[in-house]
Amino acid sequence: MxxxxxxxxxxxxxxxxxxxxxxxxxxxxxxxxxxxxxxFKKIKQEELCCPVCNKVNFAGRFCKKHKKQARFDGLLFVGRFQGINKKLVHNFKYEGIKELSNLMAKVMAQVLAQNFRAEEKLVLVPVPLFFAKRLSRGFNQSEILAQKIGEILDLPVANLLLRIKATKSQTRFTKQKRLENIKKAFCLSGWGRKENLKNKTIVLVDDVYTTGATLSEAAKILKKKHPKEIWALTFCKD
Ligand SMILES: [Zn+2]
Ligand SMILES: [Zn+2]
Structure with a gap:
């Protein structure tokens, strides 16, 4: 009653x-x-491609030419950063309409489920924000997405990284500048240091993939734990 x-x-x-x-x-x-x-029907999965040159390969792995510079194994994403996709990200992240993350997480979970077999041991790792930024925004968009995807697919979510550097906003930087800006921005968290990641596949979760500088730097730190593979999962790709 x-x-x-x-x-x-x-x-x-x-x-x-x-x-x-x-x-x-x-x-x-x-x-x-x-x-x-x-x-909603317009939010559908685009063909997966090499994250650098966008050459379609249906797997999201880096092509032969770009494999050498890659610090993670590939990128899964839902759609391009335009139209309704862009509006969703913007309204969620900057207007704080958290309800939008339900829809975003739902399609991201579908993409993830389609690309991995059920027996694969996946661990979702959100890309952390620097604490001051998290405080001012009130939430970390990557964390919310990772948690919701984890609930939908019954996968563990682990905050294995810490952001230890207040990086400037990446949006106006060139690729080279972004790489310099993000250098040494992450370290393993206490949880990350303890966690055994052997035989596990890490899925780094973020909202948008632009040049991949942030995800590459995060992957570099996680590589120290020798996981089976490291993938990135985002809602959009630029
Ligand atoms: Zn409509
Ligand atoms: Zn390529």
């Missing part, structure tokens, strides 16, 4: 919130949901 009344109250509360702050589809502007059914 008690539970029922709380549930009812919440429901009424949500309806009232919707009345004052109605939701509009980020794709077409239709009132009702953040992403309507029609626009």
């Amino acid at each position: 008690f539970k029922f009344s709380i549930f009812k109250l919440r429901k009424v509360g949500n309806n009232i919130l919707d009345l004052f702050f109605p939701k509009f589809c980020l794709g077409c502007g239709e009132e009702g949901k953040f992403v309507c059914g029609k626009c």
